[in-house]
Amino acid sequence: MISLYLPERTWLHAVPAGWKLLALALISLVAAPLNSLPVMAGLLLAALVLYASLGKAALKQIALLRPLWPLFLILLAFHWWNGDITAGLVVLARILAMVLLANAVTMTTRMDAMMDAVEPLLAPLRLFGGSPRAVALAVAMMIRFVPLLFALWEALNDSWRARTGKRGGWRLLAPFCIQTLRLSHHTAEALAARGGAPRGDRR
Amino acid sequence: MPHAPLIQLENVTLTRGGRVVLDDLSLDIAERRVGLIGTNGSGKSSLVRLLNGLLAAEKGRVTVHGLDAATQAGELPRKVGFIFQNPDHQIIFPTVAEEIAFSLEQAGMPRREAAKEAVPALARFQRAHWAERPVHALSEGEKQFLCIIAVLVMRPALVILDEPFSSLDLPTRRRLESLVAGLEQQVILVAHELDAFEGYDRVIWLHAGRLRGDGPPEAVIAAYRAFAEALA
Numbered sequence: 001m002i003s004l005y006l007p008e009r010t011w012l013h014a015v016p017a018g019w020k021l022l023a024l025a026l027i028s029l030v031a032a033p034l035n036s037l038p039v040m041a042g043l044l045l046a047a048l049v050l051y052a053s054l055g056k057a058a059l060k061q062i063a064l065l066r067p068l069w070p071l072f073l074i075l076l077a078f079h080w081w082n083g084d085i086t087a088g089l090v091v092l093a094r095i096l097a098m099v100l101l102a103n104a105v106t107m108t109t110r111m112d113a114m115m116d117a118v119e120p121l122l123a124p125l126r127l128f129g130g131s132p133r134a135v136a137l138a139v140a141m142m143i144r145f146v147p148l149l150f151a152l153w154e155a156l157n158d159s160w161r162a163r164t165g166k167r168g169g170w171r172l173l174a175p176f177c178i179q180t181l182r183l184s185h186h187t188a189e190a191l192a193a194r195g196g197a198p199r200g201d202r203r
Numbered sequence: 204m205p206h207a208p209l210i211q212l213e214n215v216t217l218t219r220g221g222r223v224v225l226d227d228l229s230l231d232i233a234e235r236r237v238g239l240i241g242t243n244g245s246g247k248s249s250l251v252r253l254l255n256g257l258l259a260a261e262k263g264r265v266t267v268h269g270l271d272a273a274t275q276a277g278e279l280p281r282k283v284g285f286i287f288q289n290p291d292h293q294i295i296f297p298t299v300a301e302e303i304a305f306s307l308e309q310a311g312m313p314r315r316e317a318a319k320e321a322v323p324a325l326a327r328f329q330r331a332h333w334a335e336r337p338v339h340a341l342s343e344g345e346k347q348f349l350c351i352i353a354v355l356v357m358r359p360a361l362v363i364l365d366e367p368f369s370s371l372d373l374p375t376r377r378r379l380e381s382l383v384a385g386l387e388q389q390v391i392l393v394a395h396e397l398d399a400f401e402g403y404d405r406v407i408w409l410h411a412g413r414l415r416g417d418g419p420p421e422a423v424i425a426a427y428r429a430f431a432e433a434l435a
Contacts, residue, residue, distance in 0.1 A: 004297060004337075005337050007335045007336050110301060116314075140301070186292035187295070189257055192256075193293075194280055194305075194353075198309065
């Protein structure tokens, strides 16, 4: 199952969350307007070198990209049809590099550190009566539930295959949505049992 | 027998989905170890949810450790720890230490202090080595153990366990039972595993939202077994 956090400490775990997020934002800003295939290929290579430097467990996380391959295929097909396959390869390399870099931050940063780094940016929400802490908590919960949702999909698929001998595919979408809603209901109840989403800013 | 009831229900009625799940129920609970039994849909889970403020009674009054559940519901989670059947529904954070830190923060500790205190808190349960582990990598039993630790670090006066053993193997179940047995807090356990109430002070049997049996575990469980066998 895909985990979004690496328990084995790497050198990137020691870098403060704020610096990692800032670096990610700057790389995104710089990479967005560039259309050079060698530069984008270089960025992708750099991302892969970064993963190699983090060890085997990090390299395994590259499997995260597997569910995205239909999207990549459509993207390349579209550009090929437009007669500009090079542009397609540039876009593909950029997406791959940015997804890998973003995941590198997620898998080496604990959620509480991430929340501490992001919360000041959400401070304007207070003007509208919102709670930055509650939003940060929602992001943490989203990260926590990604592996659980993968497991839920796998369980539904197994259940389908056990009775049909085939993969469930799109047919699982409706039961998956229903189960996800049920999961969110139970989780909301469990959060309420522990006092609900914190609204204060006690650091 | 203790003196003052810690939990009081006075003529409580609760309807869910158009069905009466608790029907004019009155109870005084002062014992430290209380079991709650009954068939599916008998009102057990609804009753314990009233005690944590997750549900509100339509009629009647609920008092839990000095707090009125109607007017002081917001204060109940600090006083009443609640452990659910499925730990995956309860665990909020991606790593163990963050989950514990969240509980400490909810108990009133400043956030940075809570983050620092998480590992020592785990160490008190001999689980400091879990701190950096992603929660999805824990076994079902370990997840349930984490849920219990996350509740206990909030230092509640009452711990409610709502069918916590249903997905656990026997050795894991025994370990958790032993942990629960050693708690200083008042405990209410909802379970279908009738041997889990060994050593309990009192067992309450609910049926169709009403009290069907109440007293020492042996007598109530024997009556419940006879009832269940007659239904089978």
